[in-house]
Amino acid sequence: MTSQITLIMRATTLVVCLLLQTAHVFAAPAAYYIWKSKTSDAQLCAQTSPGEFWDKATGPYKDPHCEKPALVNEPAPPVIILVPVPIIKVH
Structure with missing residues:
Protein backbone atom coordinates (compact mmCIF):
# COMPACT_ATOMS: atom_id res chain seq x y z
CA MET A 1 0.00 0.00 0.00
CA THR A 2 2.84 2.38 0.85
CA SER A 3 4.49 1.80 -2.53
CA GLN A 4 1.24 2.69 -4.31
CA ILE A 5 0.95 5.97 -2.39
CA THR A 6 4.61 6.75 -3.13
CA LEU A 7 4.04 6.07 -6.82
CA ILE A 8 0.96 8.31 -6.89
CA MET A 9 2.87 11.10 -5.10
CA ARG A 10 5.74 10.84 -7.57
CA ALA A 11 3.36 10.96 -10.54
CA THR A 12 1.57 13.99 -9.06
CA THR A 13 4.88 15.74 -8.42
CA LEU A 14 5.95 15.08 -12.00
CA VAL A 15 2.72 16.54 -13.40
CA VAL A 16 2.97 19.64 -11.18
CA CYS A 17 6.61 20.19 -12.20
CA LEU A 18 5.74 19.91 -15.89
CA LEU A 19 2.90 22.42 -15.50
CA LEU A 20 5.14 24.87 -13.65
CA GLN A 21 7.70 24.71 -16.45
CA THR A 22 5.10 25.90 -18.95
CA ALA A 23 4.29 29.10 -16.99
CA HIS A 24 6.69 31.14 -19.16
CA VAL A 25 4.45 30.48 -22.16
CA PHE A 26 1.97 33.04 -20.82
CA ALA A 27 4.55 35.80 -20.25
CA ALA A 28 4.39 38.90 -22.44
Whole structure:
Protein backbone atom coordinates (compact mmCIF):
# COMPACT_ATOMS: atom_id res chain seq x y z
CA MET A 1 0.00 0.00 0.00
CA THR A 2 2.84 2.38 0.85
CA SER A 3 4.49 1.80 -2.53
CA GLN A 4 1.24 2.69 -4.31
CA ILE A 5 0.95 5.97 -2.39
CA THR A 6 4.61 6.75 -3.13
CA LEU A 7 4.04 6.07 -6.82
CA ILE A 8 0.96 8.31 -6.89
CA MET A 9 2.87 11.10 -5.10
CA ARG A 10 5.74 10.84 -7.57
CA ALA A 11 3.36 10.96 -10.54
CA THR A 12 1.57 13.99 -9.06
CA THR A 13 4.88 15.74 -8.42
CA LEU A 14 5.95 15.08 -12.00
CA VAL A 15 2.72 16.54 -13.40
CA VAL A 16 2.97 19.64 -11.18
CA CYS A 17 6.61 20.19 -12.20
CA LEU A 18 5.74 19.91 -15.89
CA LEU A 19 2.90 22.42 -15.50
CA LEU A 20 5.14 24.87 -13.65
CA GLN A 21 7.70 24.71 -16.45
CA THR A 22 5.10 25.90 -18.95
CA ALA A 23 4.29 29.10 -16.99
CA HIS A 24 6.69 31.14 -19.16
CA VAL A 25 4.45 30.48 -22.16
CA PHE A 26 1.97 33.04 -20.82
CA ALA A 27 4.55 35.80 -20.25
CA ALA A 28 4.39 38.90 -22.44
CA PRO A 29 6.89 41.71 -22.96
CA ALA A 30 6.32 44.99 -21.15
CA ALA A 31 4.64 47.77 -23.12
CA TYR A 32 6.41 50.97 -24.16
CA TYR A 33 5.18 54.47 -23.30
CA ILE A 34 6.03 58.00 -24.38
CA TRP A 35 7.38 59.90 -21.38
CA LYS A 36 7.35 63.72 -21.27
CA SER A 37 9.84 65.72 -19.24
CA LYS A 38 8.48 67.98 -16.47
CA THR A 39 11.40 70.40 -16.93
CA SER A 40 11.52 70.70 -20.74
CA ASP A 41 9.64 69.72 -23.90
CA ALA A 42 11.70 66.54 -24.28
CA GLN A 43 9.93 63.23 -24.92
CA LEU A 44 11.24 59.69 -25.08
CA CYS A 45 9.96 56.17 -25.55
CA ALA A 46 10.71 53.67 -22.78
CA GLN A 47 9.14 50.75 -20.90
CA THR A 48 9.76 52.25 -17.47
CA SER A 49 9.96 55.78 -16.12
CA PRO A 50 13.31 57.48 -16.75
CA GLY A 51 13.06 59.22 -13.38
CA GLU A 52 11.01 61.40 -11.08
CA PHE A 53 10.94 64.37 -13.49
CA TRP A 54 9.06 62.46 -16.20
CA ASP A 55 5.32 61.89 -16.72
CA LYS A 56 3.68 59.19 -18.81
CA ALA A 57 2.25 61.01 -21.86
CA THR A 58 0.80 58.33 -24.17
CA GLY A 59 0.80 54.60 -24.63
CA PRO A 60 0.97 51.65 -24.48
CA TYR A 61 2.94 50.76 -27.62
CA LYS A 62 4.29 47.43 -28.91
CA ASP A 63 7.63 48.65 -30.26
CA PRO A 64 10.63 50.58 -28.84
CA HIS A 65 9.96 53.49 -31.25
CA CYS A 66 6.42 54.01 -29.87
CA GLU A 67 4.90 53.74 -33.35
CA LYS A 68 2.64 50.65 -33.12
CA PRO A 69 -0.16 51.00 -30.56
CA ALA A 70 -0.66 48.00 -28.29
CA LEU A 71 -4.15 46.75 -27.66
CA VAL A 72 -5.13 46.95 -24.01
CA ASN A 73 -6.06 43.50 -22.67
CA GLU A 74 -4.91 41.88 -25.90
CA PRO A 75 -5.87 38.19 -25.69
CA ALA A 76 -3.02 35.73 -25.43
CA PRO A 77 -2.75 33.09 -28.16
CA PRO A 78 -4.21 29.73 -27.19
CA VAL A 79 -1.73 27.25 -25.74
CA ILE A 80 -2.14 23.50 -25.87
CA ILE A 81 -0.34 21.69 -23.07
CA LEU A 82 0.24 17.97 -23.44
CA VAL A 83 1.11 16.28 -20.17
CA PRO A 84 2.15 12.63 -20.12
CA VAL A 85 0.26 10.71 -17.46
CA PRO A 86 1.93 7.56 -16.16
CA ILE A 87 -0.15 4.39 -16.04
CA ILE A 88 -0.36 3.11 -12.49
CA LYS A 89 -1.14 -0.54 -11.96
CA VAL A 90 -3.08 -1.20 -8.77
CA HIS A 91 -3.09 -4.77 -7.53
